[in-house]
Amino acid sequence: MLNKKYKPTAGFLYFGTIMMGISMSILAQYKGDFATLWHTDLSGVLNVIGAAGLGGIIAALITGRLSDKFGRKISAIIGNVIQSIYYFGLLLSPNVTTAYIVAAIGGGLGNGFINAGSSPTLIEIFPKNGSVANLMTKFMINVGQFLLPLFILAANSTGIGYRGVFITAGIVYLVLALIMAFLPFPQPGEDVKGSSKQEKSGKKKVSLGTVALVLIGYTSTAVFFLWLNTYQELAVQYGVKQPSILQSIYAVAAAVSVLITSAIVKKGVKESTILTWYPVLSACSLLLALVVRQSFILYIVSALIGFFAAGGLFQLAAALLAKMYPELKATAMAAAGFMSMLANMTILSIASVIVKSAGANGQSLILVLNIVICIIGTVLGLIVKKEEDHLNEVN
Numbered sequence: 001m002l003n004k005k006y007k008p009t010a011g012f013l014y015f016g017t018i019m020m021g022i023s024m025s026i027l028a029q030y031k032g033d034f035a036t037l038w039h040t041d042l043s044g045v046l047n048v049i050g051a052a053g054l055g056g057i058i059a060a061l062i063t064g065r066l067s068d069k070f071g072r073k074i075s076a077i078i079g080n081v082i083q084s085i086y087y088f089g090l091l092l093s094p095n096v097t098t099a100y101i102v103a104a105i106g107g108g109l110g111n112g113f114i115n116a117g118s119s120p121t122l123i124e125i126f127p128k129n130g131s132v133a134n135l136m137t138k139f140m141i142n143v144g145q146f147l148l149p150l151f152i153l154a155a156n157s158t159g160i161g162y163r164g165v166f167i168t169a170g171i172v173y174l175v176l177a178l179i180m181a182f183l184p185f186p187q188p189g190e191d192v193k194g195s196s197k198q199e200k201s202g203k204k205k206v207s208l209g210t211v212a213l214v215l216i217g218y219t220s221t222a223v224f225f226l227w228l229n230t231y232q233e234l235a236v237q238y239g240v241k242q243p244s245i246l247q248s249i250y251a252v253a254a255a256v257s258v259l260i261t262s263a264i265v266k267k268g269v270k271e272s273t274i275l276t277w278y279p280v281l282s283a284c285s286l287l288l289a290l291v292v293r294q295s296f297i298l299y300i301v302s303a304l305i306g307f308f309a310a311g312g313l314f315q316l317a318a319a320l321l322a323k324m325y326p327e328l329k330a331t332a333m334a335a336a337g338f339m340s341m342l343a344n345m346t347i348l349s350i351a352s353v354i355v356k357s358a359g360a361n362g363q364s365l366i367l368v369l370n371i372v373i374c375i376i377g378t379v380l381g382l383i384v385k386k387e388e389d390h391l392n393e394v395n
Contacts, residue, residue: 006125009183013118017137021144028229030162040096043352050348051100052107056341059112064334067116073185079113080177086110087170115337120329123322124186131319132262138312139258146251149244209387212380213317217336219377220313222343226370227305230351234363239295250306257311271316272388276381282309283374290367
């Protein structure tokens with residue numbers, strides 16, 4: 001059977017998403033070290049973190065089509081090699097300009113190829129539970145984010161420092177690329193063979209709901225990415241002694257969210273319902289942090305943001321797009337990925353401007369910005385839900 005044949009492949013792809021979870025926030029944990037290395041300040045490092053979005057935008061324009069045309073394996077191999085270059089390149093960058101280029105090409109392009117190789121493959125390996133299979137990539141990302149502080153503590157205790165951490169991660173990606181070269185991958189569209197001609201064609205008009213799903217790629221990513229890379233300074237303002245604990249709380253809550261969300265999707269709850277309600281609850285959580293300026297509240301908010309913002313909204317939106325275009329999964333999912341990478345690139349640049357211009361009030365304004373993004377995400381979810389309900393009535 002298809003599932004059994006490709007289970008080892010699925011296992012390593014999921015391990016790759018654990019590494020992706022580590023990659024998403026590892027640079028933020030060493031902002032001070034890299035600011036010194038690159039002769040810049042906090043704002044400069046935030047710009048480098050956001051630069052991955054630039055490469056991701058380029059990747060989204062090409063990786064989906066390459067994956068659908070030439071297969072998932074080549075995309076996975078290329079992605080892991082580029083990610084390795086990203087880790088080594090940041091350490092070798094003599095200044096912030098070079099680091100920005102490395103992050104744009106390495107981080108963004110590498111993640112783009114990995115996504116184009118892994119997410120469509122997992123949906124094809126588990127065709128009856130495509131949404132859940134893609135949602136579980138978020139679970140593995142959260143596992144990586146949970147493990148990251150533990151790795152940092154271990155690195156500090158052994159004295160290898162941030163350089164040792166980045167070198168280790170680069171080596172892991174090289175090993176993953178080698179393993180991928182020997183694993184079997186399904187052919188693009190293998191899970192839809194035998195379907196009706198209409199189902200296989202994948203040719204559907206672009207509707208308002210489709211556009212909303214693509215735009216959710218931006219909002220769903222921006223909310224948790226902005227929190228993940230700016231909570232450290234907010235925690236210091238609120239008097240949290242060990243801000244890294246907040247990330248572990250966030251990651252555990254996000255992982256629990258994925259499991260619960262997967263369960264309720266299997267029970268029949270529509271993805272569009274989740275895409276509508278989770279952003280509302282995320283906005284309420286951020287408002288709580290804005291109003292109650294006490295250290296204890298950030299522990300609660302970190303859990304709530306982890307659950308409602310980082311519980312796999314992007315993966316659900318991408319899976320819905322893949323269902324709409326079964327033979328062009330990677331291309332369709334890349335459209336949402338394009339917006340996700342745009343969020344990576346722009347949202348931290350906006351945060352950087354806010355930090356520079358607003359001074360002590362910068363962190364509060366970042367919370368306001370995030371609340372606005374949540375509200376926009378809610379509106380987009382309502383559009384998807386309304387169209388889905390209309391189609392169900394027609395059918």
